[in-house]
Every structure is written in structure tokens, then in C-alpha cells.
Amino acid sequence: MDALRRGWIGLALFFAALILMPILVFGYDKNQPPRHSAVAVTATDRLVTVAPSQPATTPLAFAGIRPGERIFGFRAIRVVSTRYSGPLEFVLNGPIAPFRLDLSQPPYIFNPHVGGWKTTEVPDGEYTLTAIPTQVANDHISITFTVGNGTGATG
Structure with missing residues (x-):
């Protein structure tokens, strides 16, 4: 309960999102077909x-x-x-x-x-x-x- 009161779980989730977001975004973009062709x-x-x-x-x-x-x-x-x-x-x-x-x-x-x-x-x-x-x-x-x-x- 003490960890919740001090916000450590929230802070840990925030840093996890910072680390995982670029991985998810770049992985998703690689699966997309090219937008423009010559x-x-x-x-x-x-x-x-x-x-x-x-x-x-x-x-x-x-x-x-x-x-x-x-x-x-x-x-x-x-x-x-x-x-x-x-x-x-x-x-x-x-x-x-x-x-x-x-x-x-x-x-x-x-x-x-x-x-x-x-x-x-x-x-x-x-x-x-x-x-x-x-x-x-x-x-x-x-x-x-x-x-x-x-x-x-x-x-």
C-alpha cells in the first residue's frame, strides 16, 4: 500500500510505456505496404x-x-x-x-x-x-x- 501511495507503480508503468512504445510503433510501421511508389x-x-x-x-x-x-x-x-x-x-x-x-x-x-x-x-x-x-x-x-x-x- 505504501508503494501505491508514493506513486512507484505509476512511475514504473510510465517508464515501461516509454520503453515499449517505440518498439511497438516501429514494428507496426514495418508491416505496412509502401505509401508511394516511383x-x-x-x-x-x-x-x-x-x-x-x-x-x-x-x-x-x-x-x-x-x-x-x-x-x-x-x-x-x-x-x-x-x-x-x-x-x-x-x-x-x-x-x-x-x-x-x-x-x-x-x-x-x-x-x-x-x-x-x-x-x-x-x-x-x-x-x-x-x-x-x-x-x-x-x-x-x-x-x-x-x-x-x-x-x-x-x-
Whole structure:
């Protein structure tokens, strides 16, 4: 009873937790699949295919945009897949707060506006659009491009 009153048991449990927590955390993390995989991107006239370093379970490709392309005005950006037809999430990052768009089934068109995207609704700058098939873990594709709506915009 004296040990309880002085807090020795509590102190012993605290030090045991300090010792065991890193062991448990690092052991758990080693059993997790890798979060990101290296990808190789190839472009053919507005069609981008992504070849992961491991075999893809869901081959996805962007259509309607090329990596590094400067876009302006109205743009229809699609994701095409021969084998995936489940829900897909688009995430747009850039000089704006991240914008999410969830689609439950094909066609997968990034359409914050009817039929596509009016780039005049966002500031000029570099953007990254990521497509995430929500029923497949750790499988996604991304493309980076520039929005340039200035008066001398040519695409």
C-alpha cells in the first residue's frame, strides 16, 4: 500500500510505456505496404500513361492534358482505365486550397463546372492533379501542369 501511495507503480508503468512504445510503433510501421511508389510517365498527344515500378492493379491514364503543359480557358481532363470502374477521387493542388472531387463511376472527367473545368476560375500557377481509385490501396496517378490565363495565352 505504501508503494501505491508514493506513486512507484505509476512511475514504473510510465517508464515501461516509454520503453515499449517505440518498439511497438516501429514494428507496426514495418508491416505496412509502401505509401508511394516511383512512377515513370510517358506522353503521347494528350494521353499520359503511368507505369509503376511494380505491376499495377489498376492501370489509369490521363487524357486531355500532357505533363508540364500550359492550359487556359475551358479544359476537359479525363482519367481512363481498362479495368477499374469503381469510385475515383480527384485532388487538385496548387496556388489554391486543395480541391476534391469524388466520382462514383466512369466517365472520370474532372468537372468542377458542367462538362469540364473553367481554368479562369483559379489563379495562374503550377497545379498538380491526382486521381485516386478509392477501392484500390496505394494506387494513384498525378500530373503537373501550369494554368496561364493571361491575355497572351496560347495552348
